Amino acid sequence: MPLLSTTDKQAMTHYARWTSYWQAAPLAAVLLLFFVLPLVVTFIVSFWSYTGYSIEPDFIFDNYRDAFDRCIVALPDLCTTFRTYLSTLRFCLAVWLLTLVIGFIIAYYLTFEIRTTTIRLVLALVCTIPFWTSNVIRMISWVPLLGRNGLVNQALVGAAIIDQPLDWLLYSNFSVLLAFVHLNTVFMIVPIANSMSRIDRSLVEAARDAGATGWQILLHIIIPLSKTGIAIGSIFVITVVMGDFITIGIMGGQQIASAGKVIQTQIGALQFPIAAANAVVLLAVVLMIIATLIRYIDIRKEL
Amino acid sequence: MVQKASRGKVEFVQTVKAYGASVAVAGIDLRIPAATYCCLLGPSGCGKTTSLRMLAGHEAVTSGDILLDNANITLMPPAKRGTAMMFQSYALFPHLTVVENVAFALRMKGVPKVERLIKAQEMLKIVDLGTYAERRPSQLSGGQQQRVALARALIMRPSVLLLDEPLSALDPFLRLRVRGELKRLQKSLGITFVHVTHSQDEALALSDLVVLMNSGKIEQKGTAEDLFTRPRTAFVARFIGAHNVIDLGDRAIAVRIDRTMLRRDGSADATRREVTVRTVEYAGTSFSIQLVDDRGSELAALISEQSFRATPLTEGERVLASWAPADAHVLEGGAR
Numbered sequence: 001m002p003l004l005s006t007t008d009k010q011a012m013t014h015y016a017r018w019t020s021y022w023q024a025a026p027l028a029a030v031l032l033l034f035f036v037l038p039l040v041v042t043f044i045v046s047f048w049s050y051t052g053y054s055i056e057p058d059f060i061f062d063n064y065r066d067a068f069d070r071c072i073v074a075l076p077d078l079c080t081t082f083r084t085y086l087s088t089l090r091f092c093l094a095v096w097l098l099t100l101v102i103g104f105i106i107a108y109y110l111t112f113e114i115r116t117t118t119i120r121l122v123l124a125l126v127c128t129i130p131f132w133t134s135n136v137i138r139m140i141s142w143v144p145l146l147g148r149n150g151l152v153n154q155a156l157v158g159a160a161i162i163d164q165p166l167d168w169l170l171y172s173n174f175s176v177l178l179a180f181v182h183l184n185t186v187f188m189i190v191p192i193a194n195s196m197s198r199i200d201r202s203l204v205e206a207a208r209d210a211g212a213t214g215w216q217i218l219l220h221i222i223i224p225l226s227k228t229g230i231a232i233g234s235i236f237v238i239t240v241v242m243g244d245f246i247t248i249g250i251m252g253g254q255q256i257a258s259a260g261k262v263i264q265t266q267i268g269a270l271q272f273p274i275a276a277a278n279a280v281v282l283l284a285v286v287l288m289i290i291a292t293l294i295r296y297i298d299i300r301k302e303l
Numbered sequence: 304m305v306q307k308a309s310r311g312k313v314e315f316v317q318t319v320k321a322y323g324a325s326v327a328v329a330g331i332d333l334r335i336p337a338a339t340y341c342c343l344l345g346p347s348g349c350g351k352t353t354s355l356r357m358l359a360g361h362e363a364v365t366s367g368d369i370l371l372d373n374a375n376i377t378l379m380p381p382a383k384r385g386t387a388m389m390f391q392s393y394a395l396f397p398h399l400t401v402v403e404n405v406a407f408a409l410r411m412k413g414v415p416k417v418e419r420l421i422k423a424q425e426m427l428k429i430v431d432l433g434t435y436a437e438r439r440p441s442q443l444s445g446g447q448q449q450r451v452a453l454a455r456a457l458i459m460r461p462s463v464l465l466l467d468e469p470l471s472a473l474d475p476f477l478r479l480r481v482r483g484e485l486k487r488l489q490k491s492l493g494i495t496f497v498h499v500t501h502s503q504d505e506a507l508a509l510s511d512l513v514v515l516m517n518s519g520k521i522e523q524k525g526t527a528e529d530l531f532t533r534p535r536t537a538f539v540a541r542f543i544g545a546h547n548v549i550d551l552g553d554r555a556i557a558v559r560i561d562r563t564m565l566r567r568d569g570s571a572d573a574t575r576r577e578v579t580v581r582t583v584e585y586a587g588t589s590f591s592i593q594l595v596d597d598r599g600s601e602l603a604a605l606i607s608e609q610s611f612r613a614t615p616l617t618e619g620e621r622v623l624a625s626w627a628p629a630d631a632h633v634l635e636g637g638a639r
Binding site: 200202203205206207208209210211212213216220221224225 | 359360361380381382383387388390391392394395396397398407408410411412455456459
């Protein structure tokens with residue numbers, strides 16, 4: 001007599017099928033509650049109406065129209081919204097390029113130039129030291145360095161390289177860019193270094209055996225095989241920079257507009273529906289950028 | 304008759320590789336004639352792979368020289384030497400198709416796309432993979448991957464092909480077949496193959512020249528037959544296998560296990576030794592008998608099925624292991 005009858009086996013596979021769902025349930029519940037639900041609420045509120053002192057459930061498109069107030073008719077001149085997005089995108093592109101180049105070089109150095117695991121680990125930890133304190137503190141620490149009477153200006157004036165302190169060091173596009181790169185490079189380093197560490201060293205040797213120069217190895221072997229890490233790092237950096245309002249606020253001296261800052265201002269004025277509409281637009285823009293990225297690089301392979 | 308000029312004469316001259324205080328290769332002298340199938344054989348850590356990698360240019364030589372076809376290649380970059388290496392795990396580029404993998408060296412040289420793909424396709428036909436050109440390496444079996452690696456190395460038209468444990472990743476049946484193919488290929492190309500292995504079967508079956516290494520030195524070099532019939536030291540006899548190393552006090556000898564006879568009558572002397580039968584194993588065409596003498600050293604005898612049937616042995620039985628004086632081969636350096 002068989003140990004298990006057919007019906008027992010069916011019952012077991014039935015049971016096993018549901019087990020995996022139960023195992024996934026807690027995380028699914030967390031995602032639903034803290035990710036999907038707020039997103040849905042934001043989407044719904046973006047169609048509500050509001051006045052100076054109240055918010056009414058409604059289904060109107062006024063918020064979206066207001067978000068792009070006279071943008072089409074004003075073309076080819078850019079309306080405020082378009083200019084804001086353009087400025088945000090420019091920051092995003094610059095930060096992305098800089099963090100990519102710096103992050104790639106650091107990741108390369110960590111993975112291919114450092115030979116002992118211990119030193120590699122120590123150096124990787126050093127990269128994360130800035131993250132031991134809060135985002136805001138990290139930004140504020142730049143002020144005594146870059147300010148009009150900051151260390152950099154004092155040193156430059158003291159060394160008689162310039163006679164007037166530089167104004168553009170702080171509360172400028174420069175300082176915003178600097179802070180963004182400082183804050184986000186590590187998000188590039190980690191996934192790229194992770195991809196690189198999976199590259200079999202014998203591939204590099206095989207390429208050298210086939211006559212590849214250092215640059216050719218980089219171009220034909222290391223970059224293609226780090227592509228997924230580059231994509232994941234890029235998604236981190238792009239989403240952070242596109243939605244940012246704190247860095248731009250503090251380092252730009254509250255003078256530089258960004259898509260995130262617009263939303264923050266509207267929330268401050270309790271205009272939740274238009275803030276929600278702007279948030280939905282921002283989300284759409286970011287999703288389009290990521291979709292473009294994923295078209296070129298299949299990140300599923302890496303996950 | 305047109306004689307194809309044979310290529311690939313390799314010379315190691317007092318070649319040393321040291322990592323700090325530890326010496327991996329302790330000054331080897333080795334001359335491999337052109338168009339030779341040479342196996343570097345030895346246990347792990349004996350310096351065979353390091354020697355191969357020095358010849359390939361992937362490992363810097365600490366002192367001494369390496370010559371290829373009379374040119375000193377000691378300081379040359381890998382691709383300029385006229386060597387090509389086939390890596391142990393094949394090291395195929397996972398993001399490139401099979402044909403792109405094979406064409407890689409030509410691409411690095413700047414050969415135009417159409418030309419290099421045609422050449423790569425021709426090379427793939429030679430290794431019988433013409434129809435797999437557009438696949439990724441991960442979509443191929445181990446044996447097919449190995450042939451891609453072979454094609455990728457051969458497209459550089461090397462004088463010496465370096466193979467680092469080329470058969471270790473294959474299953475036993477495939478290993479035998481590929482072994483034969485490698486030997487045929489080497490003959491038809493008329494170049495030198497230097498093949499690193501720790502399997503004495505492989506080395507004996509393939510080699511024109513076997514180089515047995517031990518702790519950074521060459522223990523013995525010669526034809527497969529030389530090593531098998533005239534092992535220089537006890538290490539060689541033990542590594543090649545199928546030999547009994549017998550300590551006679553003043554000297555040590557090696558006797559092939561198929562020349563070791565077992566008998567019940569007589570007494571121990573210089574060509575006989577009292578032993579106990581430990582195990583009897585059936586090995587198809589013969590019986591393999593494991594023995595142990597009174598001092599605890601192990602011996603073995605290989606007895607044809609016919610003679611075993613005539614006088615069967617049982618485990619635990621006391622017998623005499625004997626050999627003809629002509630079959631006793633004196634070893635240098637004793638039984639150690």
